[in-house]
Amino acid sequence: MLATALALLAIVFSVYQGRSESLGGISLRSPVFVPLHEVVVRVWVVGLDGDARPDAGALVRVGLYSATTDKGGVARLTVPAGRYSTYVKSGDGRLLPLTTSLQVDRNITLDVRFKLARLSPERIRLETGSGSTTIKLYISSEEEGRMFISYPHIAALTSKGTPVIISRGGDEYSYFFQQVSRWPLEIVLQVEQEIALVEPQNTYVPLLVVWWEISA
Numbered sequence: 001m002l003a004t005a006l007a008l009l010a011i012v013f014s015v016y017q018g019r020s021e022s023l024g025g026i027s028l029r030s031p032v033f034v035p036l037h038e039v040v041v042r043v044w045v046v047g048l049d050g051d052a053r054p055d056a057g058a059l060v061r062v063g064l065y066s067a068t069t070d071k072g073g074v075a076r077l078t079v080p081a082g083r084y085s086t087y088v089k090s091g092d093g094r095l096l097p098l099t100t101s102l103q104v105d106r107n108i109t110l111d112v113r114f115k116l117a118r119l120s121p122e123r124i125r126l127e128t129g130s131g132s133t134t135i136k137l138y139i140s141s142e143e144e145g146r147m148f149i150s151y152p153h154i155a156a157l158t159s160k161g162t163p164v165i166i167s168r169g170g171d172e173y174s175y176f177f178q179q180v181s182r183w184p185l186e187i188v189l190q191v192e193q194e195i196a197l198v199e200p201q202n203t204y205v206p207l208l209v210v211w212w213e214i215s216a
Helices: 002-017
Strands: 021-023 026-028 036-046 052-054 059-062 065-068 074-080 082-089 098-104 108-119 123-128 133-139 146-149 154-158 163-166 178-180 185-191 195-198 205-215
Touching (some): 036 059, 074 082, 098 108, 133 195
Parallel strands (some): 036 108
Antiparallel strands (some): 059 065, 082 098, 133 185, 146 178, 146 205
């Protein structure tokens, strides 16, 4: 009994001293402490009017850690050092999220901007048949970042002179769904109406540009 007690005391003492030591076939190692760092995420939405607003209620995930942005568009997380898959989803559910990899080896700030814009067509082609029309829009952009488009907003006149709006967005844009990797881009739509004219000044394709920057 006394020998057992002395052995346990020796084990406790070894752990306390923080050494790696073998006692009676048992290998002891000091615990490894991983430093913690703060990740500050600031999220903005730039509207079609060009104004930047804090994105309140955006979901931020860094690995298994998550938070939502406050009224100022800011979320704060404390995570161990390491590399993490990072996901930032705007409070506007129509916008596609940012997904990227984040190396956390110090306190860092991640700035994310979801920018909305209208792309006016550079060229429009109509192919009208009996009771239907194929509309082809040719668009391009000089924006930089990860880019996505939504359904076009088309102002047109039918063959009978009736004005029509062809769109899926209740307030100028709908859900973004297609990533664009290069320009120019041709968009083809089939409309079950005979379209005589598309008004270029009131026709556009909504563009989402996701931009981000990491700083210390």
